[in-house]
Amino acid sequence: MVADLNGFAPAACPRLIVKVGSSLLVTPDGQVRRDWLATLVADIAARVRAGQHVAVVSSGAIALGARRLALPKGGRASLEDAQAAAATGQIALSQIWAELLAGQGLVAAQMLLTLDDLEERRRYLNAAATLGRLLGLGVVPVINENDSVATEEIRFGDNDRLAARVAQAAGAQGVVLLSDVDGLFTANPLTHPQAALVERVERIDAAVDAMAKGASGSGMGSGGMASKIAAARIATGAGIALVIASGTIDHPLAALDAGRPATWFAPEKSSGARKAWLAGRLRAKGVLHVDAGAARALGDGKSLLAPGVTAIDGVFSRGDLVAIHGPGGSAIARGLSEYDAADAALIIGHKREDHATLLGYAPRAALVHRNQMVRA
Numbered sequence: 129m130v131a132d133l134n135g136f137a138p139a140a141c142p143r144l145i146v147k148v149g150s151s152l153l154v155t156p157d158g159q160v161r162r163d164w165l166a167t168l169v170a171d172i173a174a175r176v177r178a179g180q181h182v183a184v185v186s187s188g189a190i191a192l193g194a195r196r197l198a199l200p201k202g203g204r205a206s207l208e209d210a211q212a213a214a215a216t217g218q219i220a221l222s223q224i225w226a227e228l229l230a231g232q233g234l235v236a237a238q239m240l241l242t243l244d245d246l247e248e249r250r251r252y253l254n255a256a257a258t259l260g261r262l263l264g265l266g267v268v269p270v271i272n273e274n275d276s277v278a279t280e281e282i283r284f285g286d287n288d289r290l291a292a293r294v295a296q297a298a299g300a301q302g303v304v305l306l307s308d309v310d311g312l313f314t315a316n317p318l319t320h321p322q323a324a325l326v327e328r329v330e331r332i333d334a335a336v337d338a339m340a341k342g343a344s345g346s347g348m349g350s351g352g353m354a355s356k357i358a359a360a361r362i363a364t365g366a367g368i369a370l371v372i373a374s375g376t377i378d379h380p381l382a383a384l385d386a387g388r389p390a391t392w393f394a395p396e397k398s399s400g401a402r403k404a405w406l407a408g409r410l411r412a413k414g415v416l417h418v419d420a421g422a423a424r425a426l427g428d429g430k431s432l433l434a435p436g437v438t439a440i441d442g443v444f445s446r447g448d449l450v451a452i453h454g455p456g457g458s459a460i461a462r463g464l465s466e467y468d469a470a471d472a473a474l475i476i477g478h479k480r481e482d483h484a485t486l487l488g489y490a491p492r493a494a495l496v497h498r499n500q501m502v503r504a
Contacts, residue, residue, distance in 0.1 A: 137385075138302050138304055138371060138381070138384060138385070139175060139178070139180065139381075139385050141180065141300065141301040141302040141369075142180065142181060142301060143180070143181040143182075143183075143263060143298055143299060143300040143301060143302075144175070144180060144181070144182050144183075144300060144301070144302045144303070144304065145182075145183050145184075145185060145291050145292075145294055145295040145298065145300050145302070145303045145304070146168075146172065146182060146183070146184050146185070146303075146304050146306065146381070147184075147185040147186075147187075147287055147288060147290075147291035147303065147304070147305045147306060148168070148184065148185070148186050148187065148188075148306050148375065149187050149287065149305075149306065149307065149308075149375075150187040150188045150190070150191045151308050152164070152306055152307075152308060152375045152376070153165060153186065153187065153188040153191075154188045154191040154192060157195070158191055158192060158194060158195025158196075158202075159195075160188070160192065160224055162224065162228075164378060165224070165228060166228055166231075167378040167379045167380075168306075168375070168379070168380060168381065169225075169228040169229055169231070169232055170232060170379065171379050171380065171381035171382050172184070172229075172232075172234075172268060172381070173229070173232035173233070173234055174382070175381070176234060176266065176268065181263035181264075181298075181300075182263075182268055183259065183262075183263065183268065183269040183270075183271060183294065183298055183300070184225070184268060184269070184270045184271065185271045185272070185287050185290055185291040185294055186221060186225065186270050186271070186272055186287075187272065187287045188217065188221050189213070189214045189217035189218040189220075189221045189272055189275060190202070190203045190204065190210055190213045190214050190217055190275060191203070191213075191217065192213075192216075192217030192220050192221055193212065193213030193214055193215065193216035193217025193218070193220070194209075194213040194217070196216050196217065196220070197212060197213060197216055199212070199213055203217075210275060211275060211276050211277070211278075212276075213275075214274075214275030214276040215276035218240070218272065218275075218276065221270075221272070222236070222238045222270060225270045226270075229268055234266070234267075234268050235265075235266070235267045235268070236267070236268050236269075236270055237262050237267045237268070237269045237270065238269075238270055238271075238272075239255070239258065239259070239269050239270070239271045239272075240271075240272055240273070240274035240276075241255065241271060241272075241273060241274055241290065241294075242273065242274045242277065242278050243278070243411065246293045246294075246297060246408075246409075247409050247411060247449075249405070252297060252405060255297050256297040256298065256299070259294070259297055259298040260298065260299065263298065271290070271294055272287070272290075273287060273290055286352075286355040288305055288355040288356045288358070288359035289355060289358055289359045289362060291303055291305065291359060292359040292360070292362035292363040292366075292368070292370065292408065293362060293408055295363055295366070295368050296362070296363075296366045296368070296404055296405060296408050300368060301368060301369065302368060302369045302370070302371070303359070303363050303368060303369070303370040303371070304370075304371050304373055304381070304384065305356055305359065305370065305371065305372045305373070306373060306374070306375030306380055307356070307372055307373065307374060307375060308374065308375065308376050309372075309374060310325055310373070310374045310388075310389045310390060310391075311325050311326065311327070311371075311372040311373065311374075311389065311390045311391030312325070312326045312329070312336070312339055312340065312353065312356075312357075312372060312391040313325055313326065313339065314326060314339055315339070325389055325391065326339065326391050327389065327390070327391060327392065328391075328392050328394065329360070329391065329392070329393045329394065330394050331394075332357060332360060332361050332364070332393070336357060337354075337357060339353075340352075340353040340354045340356070340357040341353075341354060356372055360372075360393040362407070362408040363393070363395070364393050364394065364395045364396050365396055365404065365407040365408065365502075366395075366404035366405075366407065366408060367395045367396060367397065367404065368395055369392065369393065369394065369395045370392075370393040370395075371384070371390050371391065371392050371393070372390060372391045372393075373388065373390035373391075374388065374389075374390070406449070406462065406463065406464070406500070406501075406502045407462075407502040409449050409462070411449070412442075412449045412450055412451040412462060413442055413443070413444035413445075413448040413449060413450060414440060414441055414442025414443065414444040414448070414450045414451070414465070414469055415440070415441040415442055415450065415451045415452075415453055416432065416437050416439075416440055416450055416451070416452050416453070416465075416472075416495065416496070417437065417438050417439040417440070417441070417453050417457075418432065418436050418437055418438060418452060418453070418454060418455070418460075419436050419437075419438055419455060420454075420455050421436055422435075422436025422437065423436075423454040423455065423460055426452065426460060426461050426501075426503075427460075429498060430498055431493065431494035431495075431496065431497045431498040431501070432452060432461075432463070432494055432495045432496040432501070433480070433494055433495065434472075434475040434476050434477065434478055434479075434480070434483065434494075434495050435476075435477060435478065435479055435480075437472075437476040437477065437495060438476070438477065439476070440469060440472055440473050440476060442469065443469050444465055444468060444469050445465075445468045445469075446465060446466060446467055446468050447464055447465065448464065448465055449462060449463070449464060449465075450462065450463065450464075450465045450496065451504070452496065452501075452504075458504075459504040460503070460504050461496075461501055461502065461503050461504050462501070462502060462504060463496040463497070463500045463501030463502065464496065464497075464500040464501075465495065465496060466492045466493075466494060466495055466496065466497060466500075467492070467495060471487055472495060474486045474487060475487065475491070475495075476495075
């Protein structure tokens with residue numbers, strides 16, 4: 129039986145990303161839940177045999193490494209401890225996945241990614257090509273953030289958003305985030321017994337964000353519900369459905385197929401691969417502040433012109449991602465800047481006929497062109 133989660137059947141996706149968190153995979157004392165993991169691998173194997181391409185985003189390296197190195201606070205007392213734990217634990221984590229997948233007749237591959245690998249366009253395309261080839265060969269890629277070299281500035285910070293970005297790169301149609309709760313609740317179910325499971329989210333708005341904050345203390349691990357909503361924004365903005373489902377039982381994917389309760393986030397209509405990549409990028413190099421007239425123009429789908437920009441924050445180069453904030457300070461769009469910060473500062477507030485004199489060279493049509501921009 130294949131369950132239809134309000135219009136989305138995970139088992140029917142040609143390509144699916146499955147994210148497994150540390151709290152599911154590793155016990156509090158640093159032991160792998162091998163028996164449980166074997167049931168998940170059996171589910172994955174059944175899907176691959178049915179023709180589905182499946183990639184896994186797996187946490188757990190730091191937790192495993194911390195136990196082996198006897199590090200305090202689960203290996204998170206310092207960035208250096210976390211990196212050492214990750215380097216030690218990653219080899220053990222990969223070995224476990226490879227052994228269990230091999231037991232099902234499947235080949236595992238390891239990919240370690242940092243934020244920059246998916247933020248920089250060329251590296252993103254390289255990662256996408258590798259994922260595509262592995263999946264086409266029937267391999268199960270096991271992906272984790274490269275914590276052994278990542279720093280505070282370049283870390284995803286959680287594997288939920290990494291899973292959504294990997295889904296974009298892999299051309300997946302769905303993401304399943306396996307959690308220790310059934311999905312998004314209207315309030316924290318541990319402290320509000322009357323809280324109800326939200327089975328379908330058509331649009332992520334302030335009300336959904338408020339539910340996520342209320343549920344963040346539910347013991348879901350380091351990412352929390354807020355990071356899962358952030359992942360859902362990335363995925364659905366790229367036209368990819370996302371499900372938050374419980375992984376606390378054996379054969380969690382089979383249980384999801386059989387109709388176990390979960391929260392489904394409806395995908396938006398994709399605006400193309402490049403704009404989906406832009407929308408999913410997490411780190412802007414600068415901020416362009418605009419007036420009300422420019423904000424309205426952007427809302428009508430127009431490019432951002434220099435006269436409507438009131439201030440610039442940050443240091444960025446031409447081609448870098450910048451955020452665009454409206455008069456109230458809220459983000460309204462993001463896109464690739466046509467100028468570096470120094471030249472942009474010279475022309476903001478000025479009409480186009482003045483730009484050549486200010487810059488000393490022929491100006492470009494816009495600060496951020498509409499074809500290189502997405503709404504926030």
